[in-house]
Amino acid sequence: MATAVSSSYNDIHLETIQEIPSASCSTSCSSNSTSCSSNSPSPSMRNSNRNLHKKGQKIGNYILGKTIGSGTSSKVKIGTHIHTGKQYAIKITKPKRIKERKEIEREISILKRLKHDNIIQLHDAIYDDEAGKICLILELVSGGELFDYIVARGRLSEKEGRKFFRQMLCGLIYCHSNMVCHRDLKLENLLVDDEGNVKISDFGYSNIVRPGNLLSTFCGSPVYAPPEILLEKRYNGTEVDIWSMGVILYAMVTGQLPWTLTDGVQVEGMDRLLRGEFKYPSHVILSDDVKELINRMIVAEPSERATLDEIKSHIWVNKGFSMEPDQEYNKKISDRLEKEQQQALLQQHEGTKSPRQPCSESPYMNGANKPSLFQSSPNLTLPTKLTSHNSNNNIIQTNNDKYLSPNKPSQFSSAICLDEKKINSTPSSPHSISPQYTSPQLTSPTPSASTTPPLSPLSVSGQRSPPTTPNFKTSLFHNIFKKKQSNLHINQNHNNSNSHSDISVSVNNSPTINGGQQSIVDNASANAPISKRRFSLEDIVKVITRNKNKNPKIRTMRGPFTSGTTTRKTPLELFSLIEENLNSNNIVFRKNCYVFDCKHIGTLNNETINFEIEICRVSGMDMYGIKFKRLYGDAWCYSSLCKQIVNGLTL
């Protein structure tokens, strides 16, 4: 349990934020200004780490749920606010060194000042120094990464790409006009909400750009990073973001990267990248306008790169739109404000109290009307309340004037509550983690996770990776899974064995194939003949509760699906096909209702990829489909792996 002490903090003014060398840079970085080494946490820290990550555990006023993503330095889980029931994304980080801690504090400090529809919103930040954790309570964006969105479609049409690009541009114009550069823009850091809107996330490498003040830290992913970063030159952060945007646009409309990544980290043809040279794939037909725009952004010489002004007025960006992206956004916001004000007036008139103050919670506009972060009245962009919690999550201090300090004494554990903003809460996934593990045949060949440029696992083109033998890590994982499995007992086909005196209970939370059902019975009961099994009332209640919590209903999902990911086969048939495929690809997995939680360890670089495959009903059709979701690991290795799985499934 996190202990929390009332404390007051000094505001971190952006002016005081220094560029902090990034500790968690890509392994391919050769910058001598960064260090990728880390100190191992003490065993006690590791324990608290484990506990804090547990599902059902409370962090501040939030109950932890399912893991929805992981990064190099964090785990992101769904968190439900105990009072409001609203769901958030809780990014749990455990900084091991002061430098890492400062990076996270800087991320918080920058994020809490940014309020824009196309930027992920920070709601709260919780420090748990006892466990050595800092948790960011973020707006939950339930549509996943733009990367996955593109992977599922192969590539985007220029029209759809334009929609996303305009939104990303809006968010970036807002950041840059507030002197914030992101420095790690990539498809994986663009999240898509339920309504198909892009939100820029992961400000872990973001920093403040001051005129004439160049940055030097190596940041971001090598394939999205411009030559000045790879050559370890001093650079201007805004120009870095423009290059990355060019790579993102290229990837959106072609479905691949301009340069190939090997092993997920090394850029093949680095010399071409350094010269800003790339080709468009011959099989993709692109308009001259989009090519011209990309060519203006992916320019080796930073000072010759297009500026945001040039980009936002580019003919391709505005095709089919009457306004430039930021103008359109500003109009949307002022319309929204007007509507809210009208509603507030109406409510006032009716003698009811307005539930929210329209002006204080609306995202800020781009352009001239927006309040600057650096203007004399910082309260315009700062949270309206600051609250600390004690260990019982009681609010023990409220202070509007104090903000998080990077120099906070380490014994403190507290939370800074930012504005509660309207958020689309997302229903949690009907499946929850079940402890049923299945391990593959280790004698099967393992595909290499070497990365190839195509984004789509569903497109026909692309190479198969050569088979390799399983490594030590895989075996270890296999053993752990086996051990877990041995503690469980498969109670398949015994559903009807209940009698009034001997009750056999099984958890019917997955399709009834290959041990798809599991029992929570103890060893003795499980090993006893069926007719002799006895269960306590507690067992039965446990099972009923578990059954209730685990909704075994197959989910209906909207596309995109392709012929490779849909079938008229039954879910049960699909289940065994997937199982077979995962085994033959040497992918470790556990089944949970209609979801396979998968883990693949690359043989070349030991790169781990965690992902899910879910069997679902295809919305509006009498068909079933499979959906992939990356949870952890290099996106491009994952893309190759998905492609391999889909190719091998022959649905």
Ligand SMILES: Nc1ncnc2c1ncn2[C@@H]1O[C@H](COP(=O)(O)OP(=O)(O)OP(=O)(O)O)[C@@H](O)[C@H]1O
């Ligand atoms: N607000 C959110 N809503 C939904 N999912 C999220 C949210 N924030 C993060 N995620 C998921 O968690 C993943 C990891 O988050 P994030 O990129 O912020 O972590 P990180 O440790 O900074 O990653 P990196 O390895 O890029 O440094 C994301 O790629 C995304 O899939």
